[in-house]
Amino acid sequence: xxxxxxxxxxxxxxxxxxxxxxxxxxxxxxxxxxxxxxxxxxxxxxxxxxxxxxxxxxxxxxxxxxxxxxxxxxxxxxxxxxxxxxxxxxxxxxxxxxxxxxxxxxxxxxxxxxxxxxxxxxxxxxxxxxxxxxxxxxxxxxxxxxxxxxxxxxxxxxxxxxxxxxxxxxxxxxxxxxxxxxxxxxxxxxxxxxxxxxxxxxxxxxxxxxxxxxxxxxxxxxxxxxxxxxxxxxxxxxxxxxxxxxxxxxxxxxxxxxxxxxxxxxxxxxxxxxxxxxxxxxxxxxxxxxxxxxxxxxxxxxxxxxxxxxxxxxxxxxxxxxxxxxxxxxxxxxxxxxxxxxxxxxxxxxxxxxxxxxxxxxxxxxxxxxxxxxxxxxxxxxxxxxxxxxxxxxxxxxxxxxxxxxxxxxx
Amino acid sequence: xxxxxxxxxxxxxxxxxxxxxxxxxxxxxxxxxxxxxxxxxxxxxxxxxxxxxxxxxxxxxxxxxxxxxxxxxxxxxxxxxxxxxxxxxxxxxxxxxxxxxxxxxxxxxxxxxxxxxxxxxxxxxxxxxxxxxxxxxxxxxxxxxxxxxxxxxxxxxxxxxxxxxxxxxxxxxxxxxxxxxxxxxxxxxxxxxxxxxxxxxxxxxxxxxxxxxxxxxxxxxxxxxxxxxxxxxxxxxxxxxxxxxxxxxxxxxxxxxxxxxxxxxxxxxxxxxxxxxxxxxxxxxxxxxxxxxxxxxxxxxxxxxxxxxxxxxxxxxxxxxxxxxxxxxxxxxxxxxxxxxxxxxxxxxxxxxxxxxxxxxxxxxxxxxxxxxxxxxxxxxxxxxxxxxxxxxxxxxxxxxxxxxxxxxxx
Numbered sequence: 072x073x074x075x076x077x078x079x080x081x082x083x084x085x086x087x088x089x090x091x092x093x094x095x096x097x098x099x100x101x102x103x104x105x106x107x108x109x110x111x112x113x114x115x116x117x118x119x120x121x122x123x124x125x126x127x128x129x130x131x132x133x134x135x136x137x138x139x140x141x142x143x144x145x146x147x148x149x150x151x152x153x154x155x156x157x158x159x160x161x162x163x164x165x166x167x168x169x170x171x172x173x174x175x176x177x178x179x180x181x182x183x184x185x186x187x188x189x190x191x192x193x194x195x196x197x198x199x200x201x202x203x204x205x206x207x208x209x210x211x212x213x214x215x216x217x218x219x220x221x222x223x224x225x226x227x228x229x230x231x232x233x234x235x236x237x238x239x240x241x242x243x244x245x246x247x248x249x250x251x252x253x254x255x256x257x258x259x260x261x262x263x264x265x266x267x268x269x270x271x272x273x274x275x276x277x278x279x280x281x282x283x284x285x286x287x288x289x290x291x292x293x294x295x296x297x298x299x300x301x302x303x304x305x306x307x308x309x310x311x312x313x314x315x316x317x318x319x320x321x322x323x324x325x326x327x328x329x330x331x332x333x334x335x336x337x338x339x340x341x342x343x344x345x346x347x348x349x350x351x352x353x354x355x356x357x358x359x360x361x362x363x364x365x366x367x368x369x370x371x372x373x374x375x376x377x378x379x380x381x382x383x384x385x386x387x388x389x390x391x392x393x394x395x396x397x398x399x400x401x402x403x404x405x406x407x408x409x410x411x412x413x414x415x416x417x418x419x420x421x422x423x424x425x426x427x428x429x430x431x432x433x434x435x436x437x438x439x440x441x442x443x444x445x446x447x448x449x450x451x452x453x454x455x456x457x458x459x460x461x462x463x464x465x466x467x468x469x470x471x472x473x474x475x476x477x478x479x480x481x482x
Numbered sequence: 483x484x485x486x487x488x489x490x491x492x493x494x495x496x497x498x499x500x501x502x503x504x505x506x507x508x509x510x511x512x513x514x515x516x517x518x519x520x521x522x523x524x525x526x527x528x529x530x531x532x533x534x535x536x537x538x539x540x541x542x543x544x545x546x547x548x549x550x551x552x553x554x555x556x557x558x559x560x561x562x563x564x565x566x567x568x569x570x571x572x573x574x575x576x577x578x579x580x581x582x583x584x585x586x587x588x589x590x591x592x593x594x595x596x597x598x599x600x601x602x603x604x605x606x607x608x609x610x611x612x613x614x615x616x617x618x619x620x621x622x623x624x625x626x627x628x629x630x631x632x633x634x635x636x637x638x639x640x641x642x643x644x645x646x647x648x649x650x651x652x653x654x655x656x657x658x659x660x661x662x663x664x665x666x667x668x669x670x671x672x673x674x675x676x677x678x679x680x681x682x683x684x685x686x687x688x689x690x691x692x693x694x695x696x697x698x699x700x701x702x703x704x705x706x707x708x709x710x711x712x713x714x715x716x717x718x719x720x721x722x723x724x725x726x727x728x729x730x731x732x733x734x735x736x737x738x739x740x741x742x743x744x745x746x747x748x749x750x751x752x753x754x755x756x757x758x759x760x761x762x763x764x765x766x767x768x769x770x771x772x773x774x775x776x777x778x779x780x781x782x783x784x785x786x787x788x789x790x791x792x793x794x795x796x797x798x799x800x801x802x803x804x805x806x807x808x809x810x811x812x813x814x815x816x817x818x819x820x821x822x823x824x825x826x827x828x829x830x831x832x833x834x835x836x837x838x839x840x841x842x843x844x845x846x847x848x849x850x851x852x853x854x855x856x857x858x859x860x861x862x863x864x865x866x867x868x869x870x871x872x873x874x875x876x877x878x879x880x881x882x883x884x885x886x887x888x889x890x891x892x893x
Binding site for chain 1: 544545546547548549551552553554555558581584585588743745746747748749750751752772775776777779782785786788789790792793795796797798799800801802803839841842844845846847848851852855856858859860881882885888889890891892
């Protein structure tokens with residue numbers, strides 16, 4: 072098995088050696104001797120830290136970056152995004168996903184939970200670039216029976232190309248997928264042991280429309296009433312929740328994904344941190360698609376989450392650096408059933424090597440505070456996922472070609 | 483005079499050559515021939531863009547980065563910041579300012595408007611590192627008569643070491659400086675032709691205390707009533723304004739400085755963009771001190787400003803990328819009376835060279851959108867201020883020594 076030995080690196084303020092064997096952290100000790108490692112990395116003046124698990128993306132929307140910002144939501148979607156999305160070919164999706172993965176690696180993300188079209192192309196890109204991904208097979212009723220049937224067939228016949236790639240069943244939202252299809256997809260996800268990945272309670276309109284159509288039930292109450300919420304459900308956004316909603320989501324063990332940048336840019340609202348803390352809901356962090364963000368940086372996302380919570384609820388102590396760091400890292404890994412998200416012997420070898428001689432990390436009074444509130448992607452030198460080095464000393468193999476292919480002009 | 487020729491660079495989607503002679507943009511043309519420049523920079527696949535003018539900093543608070551976050555404001559100040567600030571020596575301030583300037587250069591800032599102690603050390607650091615600065619001579623009544631007298635003497639005898647360095651008269655705030663001293667400082671600023679730099683209407687408490695003490699006048703009304711507001715006044719924060727306040731600030735020509743990260747992190751509130759738009763106030767952007775941010779990136783500050791405005795006022799079209807970019811660049815230069823802030827013949831040669839082959843700037847549907855919503859400091863390759871190259875191809879001379887000296891441990 073391939074081995075990597077990282078020497079003299081800072082792990083939670085201790086200096087250690089870290090031995091990676093295959094895809095796991097084999098040994099973490101003050102000094103590891105007598106190992107003939109295939110590769111040795113000098114960790115002097117560097118820290119090892121767990122990477123990000125981005126729990127809500129539409130990865131190939133990178134191609135629409137900066138196309139029609141600062142507009143009212145419906146005009147933006149109907150005049151800009153939807154017409155342009157309709158033109159995207161499978162090859163575009165492949166190229167857009169590869170750009171997204173470059174961006175993710177550079178900003179320290181090794182896993183993304185995706186929802187988009189042409190799932191085969193997203194799987195291809197993620198597999199080639201050796202990141203972890205759960206790729207959504209996405210359902211919107213309006214797109215027609217044929218696509219729904221093909222998608223279900225795809226799910227039933229899916230064989231993963233590697234241990235890093237899974238798929239998820241992704242009914243888009245309650246306003247695009249009706250009750251029968253939602254329940255059918257829920258059953259499929261249970262039979263196949265897959266996550267159910269959906270948007271939930273993103274906007275006030277969604278809540279109001281749902282209540283009108285469903286006997287005053289909120290979106291969360293509605294999904295509970297049709298029996299599709301449980302510990303396999305991953306619900307993105309969850310901006311507009313009542314106390315009862317939070318109680319349901321907590322008791323059912325649903326994972327909530329907070330996407331602060333998109334919620335702010337689209338003026339959807341502020342995630343209710345006091346409420347979800349009160350009901351002890353499981354929360355992860357996601358960037359959402361690039362065109363409503365407009366990047367895939369989980370570093371930025373952590374800072375936006377923490378600062379938005381404080382200002383929205385007039386409480387400087389709300390959503391501490393440590394709490395939001397857990398949302399962005401180990402909570403995502405745990406939700407996905409990955410034995411990852413911590414730098415610990417026996418766990419999967421996912422990690423970042425961070426340069427402590429970077430201006431943004433000086434002085435080093437508190438690394439997690441600097442990481443959440445000050446760092447940017449320039450601090451990340453090396454990225455390791457599943458024991459593979461994805462970026463070494465700022466270099467990603469093949470990056471130039473990937474970026475060139477993603478320079479798609481909007482016509 | 484020293485000349486720099488930048489070849490084949492993108493300026494607002496045109497490809498041009500840019501000739502810098504001394505400290506001005508001498509010529510900007512599709513092709514500049516027959517020039518024997520001292521230095522030639524290849525601008526292929528790069529863009530030239532105006533740099534940032536950071537209009538509110540306490541620069542050497544870099545040394546307190548990450549020290550006591552996520553706390554209630556008063557506990558944070560009284561138990562953490564003030565005791566630690568009291569220990570900072572002149573040498574610490576010098577080292578902290580140099581760290582701040584490294585951070586600013588790397589994130590594209592060439593000017594900062596500062597307010598802190600040991601102004602001589604801040605001037606020394608800025609002069610050595612060739613950035614522009616307006617260094618505050620700061621007044622807080624509690625610090626005693628001796629300091630006030632020394633400061634006034636310093637202002638009256640000040641001779642600038644270069645055209646890049648000015649000073650400003652900085653009464654800290656209405657709750658730390660009484661009426662008489664405020665008025666005296668206002669007169670001194672008028673006689674010396676200097677800016678008056680102050681905090682204003684940052685918190686609800688400040689507004690309430692002011693109204694109680696001053697016959698129900700708001701902080702803005704109070705400052706107007708004592709006759710110290712005019713086009714030389716620069717007022718940081720201005721979070722809690724009434725319609726009447728906005729009217730006063732606009733009609734007096736006061737410059738407002740928005741500091742979204744600090745206002746969010748300290749839970750002070752959201753700057754009222756619809757109100758200041760309605761009264762057409764002059765607005766600039768600032769990062770505030772590092773310990774309430776926790777960095778000095780104007781790139782991040784622009785994104786926070788735009789997104790905070792949208793979510794706070796339920797309007798996706800509020801504070802567009804173009805508007806916030808103007809706040810962060812030319813508005814600051816204009817306020818300071820600098821013939822800078824645009825890439826234009828005859829103007830001062832302040833500019834950034836940005837790598838368009840960076841993943842965050844691909845595709846290039848709209849550079850300003852990418853700049854505001856997607857970029858980070860990794861996109862900035864070269865920084866020029868006043869015709870001097872401060873960072874070339876990511877290298878800042880002497881950076882290693884500067885960072886080493888700033889690694890101050892909090893005891």
